[in-house]
Amino acid sequence: MSNQPENEAQRALEKEQQLSLTGWQQEVQDGLNYGLEAADSIKDRTISTFSRGELPHYAGINTFLKAPYLEDVNKVGNYDVAIVGVPHDSGTTYRPGTRFGPQGIRRISALYTPYNFELGVDLREQIKLCDVGDIFTIPGNNEKSFDQISKGIAHIFKSGAFPIILGGDHSIGFPTVRGVCRHLGDKKIGIIHFDRHVDTQETDLDERMHTCPWFHATNMKNAPAKNLVQLGIGGWQVPRQGVKVCRERATNILTVTDITEMGLDAAADFAIEKATDGTDCVWISFDIDCIDAGFVPGTGWPEPGGLLPREALYLLKKIVQNTTVCGIEVVEVSPPYDVSDMTSLMATRVICDTMAHLVVSGQLPRQQKPDYIYEESQVVDEPWS
Ligand SMILES: [Mn+2]
DSSP states (O other), X not given: OOSSOOSHHHHHHHHHHXXXXXXXXXXXXXXHHHHOBOOTTOSOTTOBSSOOSSOSTTSSOOSGGGOOBOSOGGGGGGSSEEEEEEOOOTTOSSOOOGGGHHHHHHHHHTTOOSEETTTTXXXXXXXXXXXXXXXXXXXXXHHHHHXXXXXXXXXXXXXXXXXXXXESOGGGHHHHHHHHHTTOTTOOEEEEEEOSSOOOOSOBTTBOOTTOHHHHHTXXXXXXXXXXXXXXXXXXXXXXXXXXXXXXXXXXXXEHHHHHHHOHHHHHHHHXXXXXXXXXXXXXXXXXXXXXXXXXXXXXXXXXXXBOHHHHHHHHHHHHHTSOEEXXXXXXXXXXXXXXXXXXXXXXXXXXXXXXXXXXXXOOSOSSOOTTOOSSOOOOSOOOO
């Protein structure tokens, strides 16, 4: 008999012991300093009068995971990770409501602790996280909103903080990637796109809607179409114009059946191989509707037959742990259509898991600014009219 723990649960019990408590202790101390010591009848003297940290989970101001709100975005480079909301749903062609996605995700994120059992990660102890609030989008005007989004994401990306975007409908996939590409110089980005829909047509209803981000993103020289991987595509909502573009540009599509037949490990390996071939980093665009509609009712274009949550989370784990990830967006959460916050909770899970996998794989905390970031801004696209 070896002394190695035999299963995941036993390894998890051991890993927890290795984690520090200094972040937690600091939070308690700050709570007592800023929120007053508790009333005399309270025996647990870590509790303050005014809630100032994680506890209780139902109290407090709703930033993501109750991370500090960074009012001065000039200081975003002091953090490992920046959460940013993009409350834009003017690109929606069926159910609107994703402008409330950032609010919905932040609200249910209050349920989570910063610690994950199986991974043995405590985000409060291991990274510096902030929430920079939302981009000022312009309702009813996609192009002006896109300009705001690209400028905001470029600012965060250039600072060295890892950007995590709370959407918003999927039209934001183009301006987020454009913001990143402005600071890539000659470097290239691979896009791994979880979705039921291809989102590759040039226009929809005469505008660049949420069915169009990858047509425009892969027109930029930093984001080649051959490095676009599309996982979970299928069903009755895939417009034929988009399919034609995928064929012409030779994007890399796997259906849900492809993924389950080849197995999750082989599917993740396929995604990694295609997205990293000749590129310097990977962008993850996670449309919550890639998961079966029964688990995510609060979304713009629900489609039955998608991935199971644990399949999607497993693919995410393999991909994040084995590539150089430069940012992630989670899109199409529409709280007005949600039930019991379950769709927002799935988005929260995707985001927290991503941060934990970045810690496990040594990508966070940032030791230095990643070398794919180019200080000077470049023009990466043609004007659109
Ligand atoms: Mn979709």
